[in-house]
Every structure is written in C-alpha cells, then in structure tokens.
Amino acid sequence: xxxxxxxxxxxxxxLHLFAVLPALDDLLKNVPEARRILGNRNFTISIxxxxxxxxxxxxxxxxxxxxxxxxxxxxxxxxxxxxxxFNRLLQGRPVLPGIEFKxxxxxxxxxxLRLLNLLRxxxxxxxxxxxxxxxxxxxxxxxxxxxxFGLRQLAELEEVSQRRMLEVPSGLALFTIDGGDLAAxxxxxGHHVTAxxxxxxxxxxxxISFKNAEVAYLALSERLDPMAxxxxxxxxxxxxxxxxxxxxxxxxxxxxxxxx
Amino acid sequence: MPNLPExxxxxxxxxxxxxxxxxxxxxxxxxxxxxxxxxxxxANGCRYWDVDGREYLDFMCGYGTISLGYGNxxxxxxxxxxxxxxxxxxxxSAVMPELAEKxxxxxxxxxWAVFGKNGSDMTSWAIQVAREFTGRKKILKVQxxxxxxxxxxxxxxxxxxxxxxxxxxxxxxxxxxxxQTLIARHRGEIxxxxxxxxxxxxxxxxxxxxxxxxxxxxxxxxxxxxxxxxDDIRAGFRLAVGGSHTVFxxxxxxxxxxxxxxxxxxxxxxxxxxxxxxxxxxxxxxxxYWNDAVSMAASLACLGEIQASNLPAHLEKVGSLLxxxxxxxxxxxxxxxxxxxPPAMPFMRFQxxxxxxxxxRFCALAANEGVFLHPHHNWFLxxxxxxxxxxxxxxxxxxxxxxxxxxx
Ligand SMILES: Cc1ncc(COP(=O)(O)O)c(C=O)c1O
Numbered sequence: 135x136x137x138x139x140x141x142x143x144x145x146x147x148x149l150h151l152f153a154v155l156p157a158l159d160d161l162l163k164n165v166p167e168a169r170r171i172l173g174n175r176n177f178t179i180s181i182x183x184x185x186x187x188x189x190x191x192x193x194x195x196x197x198x199x200x201x202x203x204x205x206x207x208x209x210x211x212x213x214x215x216x217x218x219x220f221n222r223l224l225q226g227r228p229v230l231p232g233i234e235f236k237x238x239x240x241x242x243x244x245x246x247l248r249l250l251n252l253l254r255x256x257x258x259x260x261x262x263x264x265x266x267x268x269x270x271x272x273x274x275x276x277x278x279x280x281x282x283f284g285l286r287q288l289a290e291l292e293e294v295s296q297r298r299m300l301e302v303p304s305g306l307a308l309f310t311i312d313g314g315d316l317a318a319x320x321x322x323x324g325h326h327v328t329a330x331x332x333x334x335x336x337x338x339x340x341x342i343s344f345k346n347a348e349v350a351y352l353a354l355s356e357r358l359d360p361m362a363x364x365x366x367x368x369x370x371x372x373x374x375x376x377x378x379x380x381x382x383x384x385x386x387x388x389x390x391x392x393x394x
Numbered sequence: 395m396p397n398l399p400e401x402x403x404x405x406x407x408x409x410x411x412x413x414x415x416x417x418x419x420x421x422x423x424x425x426x427x428x429x430x431x432x433x434x435x436x437a438n439g440c441r442y443w444d445v446d447g448r449e450y451l452d453f454m455c456g457y458g459t460i461s462l463g464y465g466n467x468x469x470x471x472x473x474x475x476x477x478x479x480x481x482x483x484x485x486x487s488a489v490m491p492e493l494a495e496k497x498x499x500x501x502x503x504x505x506w507a508v509f510g511k512n513g514s515d516m517t518s519w520a521i522q523v524a525r526e527f528t529g530r531k532k533i534l535k536v537q538x539x540x541x542x543x544x545x546x547x548x549x550x551x552x553x554x555x556x557x558x559x560x561x562x563x564x565x566x567x568x569x570x571x572x573x574q575t576l577i578a579r580h581r582g583e584i585x586x587x588x589x590x591x592x593x594x595x596x597x598x599x600x601x602x603x604x605x606x607x608x609x610x611x612x613x614x615x616x617x618x619x620x621x622x623x624x625d626d627i628r629a630g631f632r633l634a635v636g637g638s639h640t641v642f643x644x645x646x647x648x649x650x651x652x653x654x655x656x657x658x659x660x661x662x663x664x665x666x667x668x669x670x671x672x673x674x675x676x677x678x679x680x681x682x683y684w685n686d687a688v689s690m691a692a693s694l695a696c697l698g699e700i701q702a703s704n705l706p707a708h709l710e711k712v713g714s715l716l717x718x719x720x721x722x723x724x725x726x727x728x729x730x731x732x733x734x735x736p737p738a739m740p741f742m743r744f745q746x747x748x749x750x751x752x753x754x755r756f757c758a759l760a761a762n763e764g765v766f767l768h769p770h771h772n773w774f775l776x777x778x779x780x781x782x783x784x785x786x787x788x789x790x791x792x793x794x795x796x797x798x799x800x801x802x
Contacts, residue, residue, distance in 0.1 A: 298551065301537075301538065303597070303748075305748075305749060339748075339749035340749065359409065359413060359414060359415070360423075361413075361414035361415060361416075361417065361421050361422075361423050362405075362408075362409035362413075362414055362415040364421075364422060364423035364427055365405050365409065365414075365415045365416065365421070365422035365423060365427055365432065366402075366405065366406065366409060366415075367427055367428050370427070371423065371427075372751060372754060373749045373750055373751050373754070374597070374748070374749040374750055375597065375750070375770070376596075376597050383551060
C-alpha cells in the first residue's frame with residue numbers, strides 16, 4: 135500500500151497506538167532493563183491524534199495498561215496534529231508533539247521515551263543475530279502481542295481485511311508456542327474480532343501451535359514457508375482451519391504497515 | 395498413529411525446492427498432516443498405496459478424477475492404443491471430433507464441444523464466451539463456490555488486484571431474491587451466471603438445490619438475457635449420464651465438465667448451445683497439450699463405459715450403502731453423523747460438531763485403519779467400489795469409531 139495514502143497512515147496510527155504501545159506491558163513484565171528504567175515511578179501518558187484516536191496508558195508497578203475510554207486526566211498529555219505526526223514518534227523519527235503536563239513531571243516523559251526506545255530495540259529483528267535465546271523469546275512475545283492486537287485493528291479498519299473476514303466462519307482461535315508460556319487468542323463473531331494474550335476460558339474452535347519460539351518468530355515475520363511448515367509439523371493446525379486461515383491472512387498483512 | 399518416514403523424507407526434500415512442498419488441494423495443510431500420507435506410490439481399482447507401502451481404500455478418487463476406478467482396463471487399453479500412435483502432434487487426431495460427437499450425443503442441450511486440460515481452463519473460457527456473446531461485463535456466482543484458480547474466482551488472495559473481481563458478484567446458494575436484487579442493481583450489465591448443480595463447499599455441508607431453484611434461475615437468466623453456465627466439473631457424469639442438469643430439470647447455455655471425463659487422463663470440456671457457436675469461435679482457446687490424443691481416446695472410452703455401465707446408478711447404490719453403514723457403525727458408539735450431498739459424492743460430519751476436531755481425529759484413525767476419508771471435502775466413489783469394498787470400509791470405520799469413543 136502507498137505510504138502516502140491517508141488510509142495507510144490512519145491504520146498505521148491505530149496499529150501504533152493500540153497494538154505496538156500496549157507491547158510496553160510485555161516489555162515491562164519480561165525485560166529487567168525495562169523495569170530498571172521504570173523504577174518505582176507511577177504515571178499516566180495520554181495520547182490524542184487530531185481527528186483520530188486517543189488512548190491513555192497507566193504505567194507503574196511493572197505494568198503498562200491501556201485504557202481507551204478513561205477521561206482526560208493523564209500525567210503527561212501528548213497532542214499530535216495528524217496520524218503521520220504520531221507515526222513519526224513510533225518510527226523513531228524526529229517529532230515535536232504538543233505536550234501538556236497535568237502534573238509537572240519531565241521525568242515521566244523521559245522514562246516513557248526511554249521505554250519506547252527499548253521497545254523498538256526489542257522489535258528489531260537484526261538484534262536476533264545476537265543469538266540470545268532470551269532476547270529472541272521476548273522478541274517473539276512482543277510480536278505475538280502486536281500481531282493479535284493489530285489483527286483487531288485491521289479487521290475493524292482495513293477494507294481488504296473486512297472483506298476477507300466476511301467469508302470466515304465465526305469462532306475462537308488459539309495460537310500457542312509449544313514448551314513455553316506464550317499464547318494468544320482471537321475471537322470472530324461474524325462482526326468483530328476481539329483478541330487477547332494467554333489461554334482463553336472457553337474451548338477454542340481452532341488451535342495453531344508453533345513448535346518453538348524460533349518457528350513462531352519466523353512465521354510471524356513472514357520468513358517461513360507456512361504450508362511447508364505445516365507439512366513438516368513445525369506448525370500444527372487443528373479444528374476450524376478456515377477461521378485460522380482468515381485470521382492469518384490479516385496477521386500476514388500487518389508487516390505491510392509495521393515493518394518491524 | 396502412522397509412521398510415514400518416506401512421505402516425510404520426500405516432503406522434507408520437496409520443501410527445499412518447491413514452495414509449500416506440495417501446493418493446492420493436495421497440500422498436507424489441507425488434509426491431516428502426519429496422519430494422511432503425502433505421496434502416493436500406485437493405485438488399482440478403489441485402492442491406493444502410499445510411498446511407505448500402506449494400503450488405503452480410497453474415497454477421494456483423486457479428488458474426483460477417477461470415475462471408473464484406478465487403472466480401468468477399458469480406458470487403459472484405449473489410451474495405450476493411442477499412445478502407440480502418438481499423443482501430441484502438429485494437428486489434432488481423429489479422436490477429437492469423435493469425442494465432441496460423443497459428448498453432444500450424451501448431453502441433450504449441447505450442439506458443440508471444446509476441450510481443455512483442467513476445470514479452470516473451461517470455467518474461465520465460459521465466462522469469456524458469455525461476455526463476448528452479451529457484450530456485458532458482470533458475472534454472478536454463488537458465495538463460497540469453487541470454480542478454479544483463475545483471478546476472477548480463486549479462493550486465494552495472493553496476487554489478486556481489485557479489478558480482477560470488480561465485476562464478479564456473489565449470492566448465497568438457493569437465494570433467488572439475492573439473485574433478483576443483484577440483477578436489479580446491475581440490469582443490462584450481467585453477462586453470465588455460473589453455478590454448480592448442488593453447492594459443495596469445503597469445510598461445510600453440501601446443499602442440494604431447493605425444489606424449483608435451478609429451473610427458476612434458468613427462467614430469470616433467459617428473461618434477462620444472461621447466459622446460464624453450469625459448472626459440472628465435479629459432479630458431471632456422476633449424477634446422470636446426460637449431465638447433472640437433467641437431474642434438476644433445467645437447461646444451461648454452457649456446461650463445463652472435467653473430473654469424471656478421463657478417468658485420470660487430463661481433459662476438460664465445455665459444451666454449448668448453437669446460438670453461442672460464433673461467440674465461442676471468437677474467444678481464443680488453446681494450450682500446448684490441449685490436442686493430446688491420448689487423453690481424448692481415454693475420455694472417449696471412459697464416457698462409453700460410464701454410459702454402458704450406468705455409472706450414476708452404481709455410485710448412488712454404493713454411496714447409499716456406505717452412508718447407511720457408516721451411520722450404523724457410528725451409532726454403535728453413540729455418535730450421530732450427518733451426511734449431505736448426493737450419495738455418489740457425500741460429505742460427512744458429526745451432528746454435534748461445527749469445528750471439525752472430532753471429525754479430523756476420526757479421519758486420522760480411519761486412515762490408520764486403511765480407509766481414506768477426507769474431513770474437509772466431499773468424498774467420491776467410483777465404478778470400482780463394489781459391495782465388498784464398502785463392507786471393508788465400514789468395518790475399518792467401525793474400528794476407528796471404537797477408538798475415538800475410547801479417546802473421548
Ligand atoms: C466445481 C469445480 N469447478 C472448477 C474446478 C476447477 O477445476 P481444476 O482444478 O481442474 O482447474 C473444480 C475443481 O475441483 C471444481 O470442483
């Protein structure tokens with residue numbers, strides 16, 4: 135898709151806000167360096183894009199929780215003039231947003247930006263060359279979260295994804311990585327996709343399991359032949375396969391926007 | 395579960411040099427990876443052997459391409475007679491007009507025939523003929539129906555641009571109102587309506603036409619001067635010797651056939667009515683191997699045998715035996731099965747299940763017992779399936795149901 139189109143930057147903006155930034159939570163939960171950066175600070179970051187989405191993140195006690203609907207009361211409030219303007223922040227390009235402090239705390243602003251930098255580092259695949267299994271596991275964990283939260287955004291906003299989902303049977307899909315604690319789910323009810331991390335309470339209609347984090351990483355970043363991997367049983371798929379196919383179709387579109 | 399080292403080793407090699415390892419409907423991903431074999435070694439009658447030497451009673455028949463049974467002697471003899479003379483020449487062979495004569499004699503509405511190699515060759519050509527004849531752009535099709543791999547109809551999404559499908563509009567099977575709505579919206583713009591004689595989606599029950607649906611579709615098409623194209627590629631000559639439209643009491647303008655036609659020799663055909671002859675000459679049609687005389691000779695023999703043995707009656711009989719036997723075997727273990735579609739090509743599922751877990755497990759267990767039943771696609775029977783084969787299949791399925799009930 136053309137980088138210039140307004141649909142592209144709007145979708146990218148939603149992905150950044152509702153799929154990438156929430157990955158800070160996984161970063162804080164799993165990466166000691168992130169917890170060190172945060173220390174015992176406790177603050178909220180509010181982000182609003184003119185004529186676009188808003189979100190508030192509560193950061194503290196080792197978590198970063200997204201609250202889409204809470205009223206305007208954040209510690210630091212960022213204003214962006216457009217989707218493109220906000221996208222620059224997440225792309226690590228120079229950007230000067232409007233900033234308002236509800237309570238004067240430049241320290242929270244700096245902490246947030248440092249966390250963002252660390253997140254970007256963990257999302258960069260070239261860092262995998264370090265061969266650090268721990269790093270790779272965290273990379274996959276972050277990608278999986280971004281894929282599933284991003285899935286919801288594309289299903290809601292992107293026409294191609296909406297059209298594809300109309301042909302997909304409804305149900306609950308569970309994606310897991312064998313021998314680890316990583317799992318994510320997505321539910322399609324014929325109108326909307328919801329998604330989350332972990333094992334859902336109800337039985338899934340389709341189960342996709344990756345043999346290990348490496349396979350999941352390669353699959354999520356489109357570096358693996360998925361059909362061959364299923365044949366080789368590196369990826370196992372059982373149940374309502376057309377549901378998994380539909381969801382995978384959307385997940386595979388995310389790199390068109392987020393080239394992590 | 396089965397140990398399929400040779401299949402796996404071949405697949406490992408294949409996955410290095412072939413994208414997907416195996417692509418399309420035969421991809422392991424479309425079946426039961428690790429439970430179904432990936433490669434076949436040989437076949438005979440209604441049985442085949444995989445590369446690991448395991449034998450299966452086959453209920454897929456090469457996804458329908460085997461109508462009389464693997465290695466049918468009448469077809470093989472006709473093919474080998476032609477093979478001795480040659481297969482592809484600079485010109486077609488005498489067998490080409492002979493085959494066209496045979497088909498137009500069998501299929502009542504047809505005045506001419508053309509040939510291709512695969513189903514997609516024919517469905518794509520047929521919609522072009524409809525566009526050429528009517529001077530219109532749009533095509534109506536049934537939601538979720540498969541008509542092949544070309545951009546206007548592929549179920550895949552890779553490489554497809556908006557313009558490929560911007561004149562293709564879908565309606566739900568059996569929904570006359572939806573057809574009328576589409577026609578009202580695009581009056582005077584619709585070239586053709588393409589449908590199969592019954593709806594046979596993958597991962598779902600087959601749906602028969604409601605009484606009068608197809609004759610009414612024909613009436614609407616005739617009134618609106620829309621060409622009615624029958625995609626009889628999967629069902630053709632399995633439900634009736636004269637083509638499936640005779641079962642459902644309607645007449646298309648064009649009909650495409652393929653799977654039952656050559657008993658494994660690759661050939662497809664489109665048959666049409668007189669008034670479309672000139673339009674047909676205007677839509678360019680050819681292919682490197684399309685005049686291949688061996689496939690045509692095989693097809694001629696195959697059609698003769700389908701007619702002489704009344705294949706559809708046999709398929710209905712053995713298909714019904716299979717369905718009844720499987721239902722009974724299932725109920726012995728407390729399972730209730732739902733069968734849909736005609737007995738000649740049934741689709742089976744567990745009554746209480748929509749997500750296929752149990753069905754996939756059952757089909758894996760059945761494969762291990764030596765019966766190849768697909769959990770996601772309608773099955774096919776052939777002339778080679780006799781009562782003994784059906785009895786053996788039911789016995790093997792009974793063992794699979796027993797194991798399944800132990801596991802649950
Ligand atoms: C109804 C129908 N139409 C068209 C096709 C396409 O035929 P082919 O795969 O030979 O191109 C198929 C193949 O399964 C089919 O079942």
